Amino acid sequence: MQLRGTGVGGGIAIGRVLRMADPLPEPVDRPSDRTPDVEAERAAHALVATATDLAERGRHTGGAAKDVLEAQALMAADPTLATEVANRVRGGATAERAVFDAFAGYRDTLAGMGGYLAERAADLDDISQRVRAQLAGVAAPGVPSPGHPFVLVARDLSPADTATLDLDQVRALITAEGGPTSHTAILAREKSVVAIVGVHDAATLSDGDLVIVDAGSDAVIAAPTTEQVADAERRIAERAAIAAAPPEPGRLADGTPVPLLANLGSAAGAEEAVRLGAEGVGLFRTEFLFLDADRAPTVDEQRAEYVRLLEAFPGRKVVVRVLDAGADKPLSFVNDDVEPNPALGLRGIRALRAAEPVLRDQLTALALADASTDADLEVMAPMVATVEEARYFTTLAKELGIRVAGVMVETPAAALIADRVLAATDFASIGTNDLAQYTMAADRLLGSVAALQDPWHPAVLRLIGEVGAAGAGSGRPVGVCGEAAADPLLAVVLVGLGVTSLSMSPSAIADVRSSLLGYTREDAGRFARIALAADGASEAKLAVREAASALRGESGTGSLNRGG
Structure with missing residues (x-):
């Protein structure tokens, strides 16, 4: 089956x-059989126990897990939520129902704000489950x-x-x-x-x-x-051999170079990216310097982090994205307005223009770091939608000492006029996650429309092809730094659409490198045409996979070398 x-x-x-285990069911909405004082004590104890458990787990876990768990512990201990629970208990609710309703109300508020805050809404659901498991005396879902x-x-x-x-x-x-x-x-x-x-x-x-x-x-x-099972074991062994092979530059079977770069969220991941074969950095996200702060970091504070990153890639390309604030990353010192639909509001380059001193300081810090290191720094602006925005950013970046300035193409508007956008800047990098979101009108954080957020969709691919063609016509490089680049077979299609470099999670590089080695530029172009002719994402993926399988049958090469 x-x-x-x-x-x-x-x-x-x-x-x-x-x-x-499936999540706990919604508790029955009925008056409590206990006194309000007893229910309040039960609820308070469960909240404290949950916060303590999450904090303890955080202390024994490293990396991103530690940050996530510590943030959840703080949410569980939030006095505002505790007060809301207590008020509901005093109104006659059971502790279980009070916790459910209080967390659900706060969750709905965050979910309505969209983006980053909507992600935190999922955290609240998880904490609510854990508190109610404490109350029920059962193991927490997990x-x-x-x-x-x-x-x-x-x-x-x-x-x-x-x-x-x-x-x-x-x-x-x-x-x-x-x-x-x-x-x-x-x-x-x-x-x-x-x-x-x-x-x-x-x-x-x-x-x-x-x-x-x-x-x-x-x-x-x-x-x-x-x-x-035997076939699967063989393929697992083949993949292990590929992963263990010495890294080499990305290229197609006919020798066409396709640089494989890393997406990084901080300089801490640079060493591992190099070990896994990254030829440079295609997307360095700088938000970690700004999030959870009540002020923008100083030029010197930023410069130190940028130097740390650039020193890890001497002689290699490093593309840094300036602060992508707004929408899922709201910052009070950039834009503290409450927007009904922040994903379509003051975000990316729009937010930075409204807080230009923040942008100027960041560009200055990047230029200073570039001057003291040997990496090939390139800097790009997020969420560009117009030629004027591209021209504004490129002009300002060069005025402040940035040698190579570009833009991210994440909106259909920028893709459709990519020839004019690229005439105003040095390069483009396509963010396929947001491009798919805006093309398909499907929130990338909303599970109910997850099936529409697929970069294989011909509408998304056609927009990528517009940017690729504009890049070829102007002699400007066009990269992809969204999750699409990490899909081994889709990576070949992207090259066929005119993409000149691919940036991804470092762990995906070996698979993508192996896939590219199985096809020529002619193959990639044919796969792109097949995908564009399909009616939907699943049809495009299936059609390209079948074409790749047919090609494997003709050539007799191994399945992994053809992206299987």
Whole structure:
């Protein structure tokens, strides 16, 4: 039996299913049998116990997991929420119902703000579950720890769940919900975890079922045959050999160079990116310097971080994106207005123009760091939609000492006039996550429309092709730094659309490099035309996969060398 979903990357794994418990049901809305004082004490104890547990788990966990858990601990201990719970208890509600309603109300408020704050809404759902589990005296919902390797099957994973995955035990992830740009998918790419998301029939899998999780084919094979297991084991061994091979520059089979670059969120990941074969950095996100602060960092504070990054890539290209504030990353010192739809509001370059001193300081710090290091620094502006915005940023950047300035193409507007945008700047980098969101009118953080957030959709690919053609016509480079670049087969299509470099999570580089080596520029162009002619994302992906399989059959080359 085969179940279908959206594969993340091209990995494959074999293992036995272990299901994550479904969330606790909504508590019954009825008056409490206890006194308000007793209920208030129960609720207060559960909140404190949950906050303590999350903080303790954070202390024993490193990296991003520590930050996520500590943030959740602070939410659980938030006095505003505690007061809201207490008020509801005094009104006669049970502690369970008071917690549910208080957290749900706060969650809905954050979800309505969109973007980054909407992500925090998911955290509140998770905390509410944990507090109510404390009240019920049952284990908190979360990733099981059986003490042996397993394939995790879940409805979806919360940020806290994904942050605390034991990657030595979890062989693969299968989720019923989510799309290619969901939190689970992004984590799977970053951590090289085999994953298939959006498997609507995942509920049919039971604990102990043997499955093959084939992300490259978007398939979960339940109760596989002996031959299918043997084939999967062979492919796993081939992938391991590819990952262990010495890194080399990205290129097509005919020698056409396709630089493979890293997406980084801080300088701390630079060493690992180099080890995994990154030829430079295609997207360095600078938000970590600004988030959770009540003021912008100084020029000197920023310069020190930028120097740390650039020193890790001597002689190599490093593309830095200036602060992408607004929408999912609101900052009071950039734009503190409450907007009804922040994803379409004052964000990216628009927000920076409204707070130009912040932009000037950042560009100055980058120019100073560039002057004292040997990397080839390029700087780009986010969310550009007009030629005038491209011209404004490029002019200001060069005025402040930046040698190479470019823009991100994340809106259909910029893609459709890419020839004129590129005439006003030095390069373009396509952010496929936002481009898909705006093209398909589907919020990238909203699970209910996850299926529409697929960069394989011909409408999205056509816009990418417009930018690629504009780049070829003007002699300007065009990169992709969205999650699409990490898809081994889609990477070939992107090159066929005129993309000249690909930037991705470092863990995806080996798979993408191997895939590119299996095809010529002529193959890539043909795959692009096939994808553009399809009616939808799934049809485009299937048609290209079939064309690649036919090509493999003609040439007799191995499946992994053809992006399978």
